[in-house]
Amino acid sequence: MDLLSLFVVFVKASVLSFGGSALPAILHNELGRERGVLSDDDFVASLAIGQIAPGPNGLMALAVGYFVAGIPGALVAAAALYVVSLPVLLLLRVQDLLNRVPPVNRGVRGAQAGAIGLTLALGYVIAQAMPATPLHFGVAAAAFVLIAFSHVDVLWVLGGAALVGLVAFLGWGM
Amino acid sequence: MAKPAPTAQRPGLPRLFLTFAKIGLLSFGGGQTAIVFSEQEVVERGRWLSADDYDRAYALSRMYPGIHVLAQAVLIGYLVRGWGGALACSLGLLALSSAATLALAASYAELRANPVIANVMDDVLAATAGLTFGLGVRLARETTRHERGTTRAITILLVLAGFVLLGLLRVNAALVVLLAGLAGVFLYRIGGGGRGPA
Numbered sequence: 486m487d488l489l490s491l492f493v494v495f496v497k498a499s500v501l502s503f504g505g506s507a508l509p510a511i512l513h514n515e516l517g518r519e520r521g522v523l524s525d526d527d528f529v530a531s532l533a534i535g536q537i538a539p540g541p542n543g544l545m546a547l548a549v550g551y552f553v554a555g556i557p558g559a560l561v562a563a564a565a566l567y568v569v570s571l572p573v574l575l576l577l578r579v580q581d582l583l584n585r586v587p588p589v590n591r592g593v594r595g596a597q598a599g600a601i602g603l604t605l606a607l608g609y610v611i612a613q614a615m616p617a618t619p620l621h622f623g624v625a626a627a628a629f630v631l632i633a634f635s636h637v638d639v640l641w642v643l644g645g646a647a648l649v650g651l652v653a654f655l656g657w658g659m
Numbered sequence: 660m661a662k663p664a665p666t667a668q669r670p671g672l673p674r675l676f677l678t679f680a681k682i683g684l685l686s687f688g689g690g691q692t693a694i695v696f697s698e699q700e701v702v703e704r705g706r707w708l709s710a711d712d713y714d715r716a717y718a719l720s721r722m723y724p725g726i727h728v729l730a731q732a733v734l735i736g737y738l739v740r741g742w743g744g745a746l747a748c749s750l751g752l753l754a755l756s757s758a759a760t761l762a763l764a765a766s767y768a769e770l771r772a773n774p775v776i777a778n779v780m781d782d783v784l785a786a787t788a789g790l791t792f793g794l795g796v797r798l799a800r801e802t803t804r805h806e807r808g809t810t811r812a813i814t815i816l817l818v819l820a821g822f823v824l825l826g827l828l829r830v831n832a833a834l835v836v837l838l839a840g841l842a843g844v845f846l847y848r849i850g851g852g853g854r855g856p857a
Contacts, residue, residue: 608789
């Protein structure tokens with residue numbers, strides 16, 4: 486896959502994602518399901534990297550770019566995210582205007598609601614990729630409850646999961 | 660449109676770049692941490708922006724596509740120091756965090772070959788699945804919190820439609836977002852408008 490098409494995919498995914506929640510879903514869809522240049526394993530690895538690495542989780546796109554096309558792929562992803570972010574300054578100018586155009590307002594709300602649905606679908610995709618053991622389902626369920634119904638920091642949840650993995654491994658090792 | 664801050668309080672571009680590089684590098688666990696950090700640096704410590712201008716940048720970045728934190732860095736930088744500030748803040752935010760992400764991606768295969776790390780990663784993955792579902796539920800709840808009656812039902816319907824179309828029917832994800840936007844234009848009209856996106 487050439488870098489220009491890759492750039493276009495990243496721009497498209499970024500433009501259509503609100504707050505990064507739909508970004509991974511669109512990337513998986515376009516590069517994995519439709520073009521077959523991103524394996525499920527690499528996709529899931531990118532998600533994990535996005536969670537573990539510092540900075541916005543949307544930077545998982547850089548890992549996707551890297552797995553598809555090496556360093557140039559990652560640079561293309563970074564450029565796309567960047568190019569999409571700059572025109573936000575236009576919003577400063579048209580803010581008052583936009584608020585007076587109800588259809589635009591309603592369209593943005595609809596797109597945001599749809600993007601939340603994509604987030605749920607993504608959870609479903611990841612759940613299918615993880616090892617299907619009671620332990621892993623337990624960890625997933627605990628993470629779900631903590632994030633959905635409490636204000637525990639994401640970092641604690643991931644750290645806790647890592648600790649469970651470590652303890653489970655050492656337990657089996659004995 | 661708001662003017663940049665008075666000259667006396669304006670930090671130099673290198674300062675803006677470094678501050679946002681720090682925010683990017685120290686914000687683990689995604690955007691929420693970065694937002695808390697940037698509020699502390701920009702409003703409380705730096706006094707580069709008024710709380711009002713900061714809130715405006717926050718709200719605008721929320722209704723803008725792409726990575727919210729990045730869009731917010733662009734807006735904050737612009738309000739503090741014009742175009743140069745916008746570039747300094749956004750590039751700063753990306754510089755170190757991108758390098759860290761890339762380093763992790765490049766070493767992933769080797770890390771994965773280590774059985775201890777592989778085991779830990781599998782559990783992190785399981786947590787990520789749960790987190791993602793949880794995030795979806797939380798976003799849906801926050802979005803519908805101030806909605807009532809028909810409007811709330813429409814939002815829930817669009818969320819569920821997004822899940823079913825992508826997750827179960829495998830419709831193109833980009834198309835799903837566009838369709839949801841289009842549906843919103845018509846459906847929310849029935850709901851009587853209500854509140855705009857925060």
